[in-house]
Amino acid sequence: MPLELEVTPFHYSQVNKIIREHISKGEREFVLRGVNGHRYLFAGVSAEVSAVIYGTPGLDLGAFMRGPVIRVFGSVQDGAGNTMDHGKIIVHGMAGDVIGYAMRGGKIHIFGDVGYRVGIHMKAYMDKVPVIIIGGKAGDFLGEYMAGGIIILLGMNTIYPERPIAGLFLGTGMHGGAIYIRGKVRENQLGLGLKPYALDSDDEKLLESYLKEYCDDFGLDISEILKEDFIKIIPYTHRPYGKLYAY
Amino acid sequence: MSTPIFANFHPDFYVERLWDKCIKCKRCIRECTYGVHIWDEKKKTLKEDHTKCVGCHRCSAMCPTNALIIRRHPSDFREHALWTPWFIKNIYKQADQGGVLLTSTGCALPYKNYFDHLVIDACQVTNPPIDPLREPMELRTFIGPKPEAVEVEEVNGRFRLKKKLPPVIRIEVPIMFAGMSYGAISLHVHQGLARAARDLGTLYNTGEGGLHASLYEYGANTIVQCASGRFGLHIDYLNAGVAIEIKIGQGAKPGIGGHLPGEKVTEEISKTRMIPVGSDALSPAPHHDIYSIEDLRGLIFALKEATEYKKLVFVKIAAVHNVAAIASGIVRAGADAVVIDGLKGGTGASPTMFRDNIGIPIELAISAVDKRLREEGIRHRTSIIASGGIRCSADVVKAIALGADAVYIGTAALIACGCTMCQRCHTGKCPWGIATNNPELMKRLPPEVAYEKIYNLVKGWAHEIKEMLGAMGINSIESLKGNRDKLRAVGLTREEMEILEVKHAGE
Known part of the structure; x- marks a missing residue:
């Protein structure tokens, strides 16, 4: 039986304290109801636990966390998955700015749109590869300074049909990782020096496996997603600013 | 015709080889990481490429027969007060x-160095100096927020504090080691700093490059840094x-x-x-x-x-024009300590224009921040840690008298490890084994040596500070904090003295 918590009357600090106490007692499943702007939920929690959240968590959901799998029936505010290390955040609504900033591992699946500066400075090392999948559209600076990891942008479940799939400065300064986009972007949206590429068979296999998990999370049909072609954006060098200096 | 490289025509340094002493052992070739010394196989002799010399003095220091002298290159440009060789090159x-x-x-x-225009007071006749060799002298400092007032209650005939005090960090000497990342400096220097911090009862700062597994055991003496790259x-x-230090800015590159x-x-x-x-x-x-003070509060509390509220959170900024107002915002955002890094603060890599032209001197910044926080009644809610150009224990004393709680030293600790200030840390070729990750070069500075040198330096400074406190008739560093009456200005303008809140010598 999961631990059910009605958190409306509590400050975020108390909620986290309760969660931590129960984790130390061996509780592994949580259901949080009445979440309304509570910040930092599960921040820094290092445990293989799962949580279902009803409502809208505040700033930095799951920041620095290592392990928890959090499903949010609602939207999330800025900073969800900030520097997260391992685990998963599944959001059935939209997400704010700077989602997955400097993410080191784990997955973030967003059903709808995301704000600005998402996936900035994501990292990767060996088999530790963070993944962000966005069902809707993204604002400016998606994947800026990316050093590793994968961002997949679908542009499907959006409340902004009139907007382009991504904003400007897409992948500016990226020196590792890859961004996959369903459909096309104009070249002037891309960061300096970047170009869109067609997918090869390895990309397609990889994409399919990540998208399959995404579809399972939201009950979507993968064939619908794969109906349109994807493009790939990768760094043109691992040292975009290497020639910047005179010694 | 290939394009000439003008910079190579005018070397900075000149390698002079004393042939009567040179035994052609080739040690210089092995020591130099920049390729200055070359073996001419045909002529069976040594040559020099002066253009590559950075003036680190590694070769001359290691030469077994003292056959090498490194000097500024004697060939001069015609003198010109404006177009000095620095700008031309x-x-x-x-x-x-x-x-x-x-x-x-x-x-x-050579901006005005305010430390060099401040002199320290001493007791004569009316208030006897204290001899730290015979009498207790306290350098212990507590970093972190202090309560506005202490409330005491009586329980069963015993007095105790009504409210638990917020956590603070105790350091035994008001000198800590500034953030220098694993990557910028070698692992051996990190290990030396960590061990020295433990034995001195102070803290070292990891910088933003993460923490090597071998250093977790020094946790009680460690400040970890969280910078924008989140490495x-x-x-x-x-x-x-x-403690966790959020690095917003750095004096060498604000x-x-x-x-x-x-x-x-x-x-x-x-x-x-x-x-x-x-x-x-x-x-x-x-x-x-x-992107705002509110966002900063967001990260502090994240x-x-x-x-779980067990760590203090410091916020480090570069000293810039509006430093006092910014520091006030930082304290209100919940920072337990504000670190101010001045114009003279060091780095392992910075654009030259930033290093030399951006930011304000630390002395003015300390005083301005301390004053502003006092005026706003929030000085007790934070500690001020000052850094950037602290060269000796008198600088530490002056910084504290101007309002700092403690200082960070970075460059001074590296110089203690043998750094000769050749200013080429960014090349990764540090011939002294300090600012490099090259495994062969790192061996030139074993962790034990780094530890011993850094430890000795701070031990020496600590004793000097005690002597200076004693001379002022003070027996605790706490009584020096913000005590500008112990300073006098020599050769400063009214305006400068107003900002520093010091009187002129003779006043």
Whole structure:
């Protein structure tokens, strides 16, 4: 039986304290109801636990966390998955700015749109590869300074049909990782020096496996997603600013 | 015809080989990482490429027969007060390579150094000095917020505090080691700093490059840094130290992020930083989750929440024009300590224009921040840690008298390890084994040596500070904090004295 918590009357600090106490007692499943702007939920929690959240968590959901799998029936505010290390955040609504900033591992699946500066400075090392999948559209600076990891942008479940799939400065300064986009972007949206590429068979296999998990999370049909072609954006060098200096 | 490299026509240094002493052992070739010394196989003799010499003095120091002298290159340009060799040669470099001038260490321009215009008081006749060799003298400092007032209650005939005091960090000497990242400096220097901090009862700062596994045992003496690149930042790291420092800015390069050149990103560094080998480790100019004081509060409490309020959170900024107002915002955002890094603060890599031209001197910044926080009645809610150009124990005393709680030293600790200030840290070729990750070069400075030298330096400074306190008739560093009456200005304007809140000598 999961631990059910009605958190409306509590400050975020108390909620986290309760969660931590129960984790130390061996509780592994949580259901949080009445979440309304509570910040930092599960921040820094290092445990293989799962949580279902009803409502809208505040700033930095799951920041620095290592392990928890959090499903949010609602939207999330800025900073969800900030520097997260391992685990998963599944959001059935939209997400704010700077989602997955400097993410080191784990997955973030967003059903709808995301704000600005998402996936900035994501990292990767060996088999530790963070993944962000966005069902809707993204604002400016998606994947800026990316050093590793994968961002997949679908542009499907959006409340902004009139907007382009991504904003400007897409992948500016990226020196590792890859961004996959369903459909096309104009070249002037891309960061300096970047170009869109067609997918090869390895990309397609990889994409399919990540998208399959995404579809399972939201009950979507993968064939619908794969109906349109994807493009790939990768760094043109691992040292975009290497020639910047005179010694 | 190939394009001439103008910079190579005018070397900075001249390597003089005393042939009557040279035994052609080739030690100089092995010691130099820049390729200055060359063996001429045909003539069976040694040659020099002066253009490559950076003036680090490694070869002359290691030469077994003292056969080498490194001097400024004697061939001069015609004198010109405006167009000095510095500007001429920088223009050559940029005309040759077309890039941003990159350098290391702190500001090299001769701005007025306010420490050198402040003198310290001493007791004569009316108030006897104290001899720290015979009488107790306290350098112990508590970093962190202090309560506005202490409330005491009586319970069963015993007195006790009504409210629990907020956590503070106790250091035994008001000198800590500034953030220098694993990557910028070698692991051996980190190990030396950590051990010295433990034995001195103070703290060292990891910088933003993560924490090597061998250093977790020094947690009680560790400040971990959270900078915009978030390198090596995970929950074990955040929990490893006693404080977390959010690095917003740095005196050597205010307004831009850190930059570890790809030359220094080896396999080991790639692992802790989680970026590809050989790529530049770029820290964005801003933290992308901080665009306001409210956002800063957001990150401060994210860190506190993630570490269950067991760690203090410091916020480090560069001293810039509006430093006092910014510091006030930082304190209100919940920072337990404000770190101010002045114009003279060092770095392992900074654009030269930033290093030399951006930011304000630390002395003015300390005083301005201390004054502002006092005026607003929030000085007790934070500690002020000052850094940038602290060269000796008298600088420490002056910084504290101007309002700092403690200081960070960085460059001074590296000089203690043998650094000769050649200002080429960004090349990764440090011949002294300090600012390099090259395994062969690192061996030149074993951790035990780094430890011993750094420990000795701070031990010496601590004793000097005690002597100076004693001379002033003070027996605790706490009584010196913000005690500007112990300082007098020599050769400063009214305006400067107003900002520093000091009187002129003779007043």
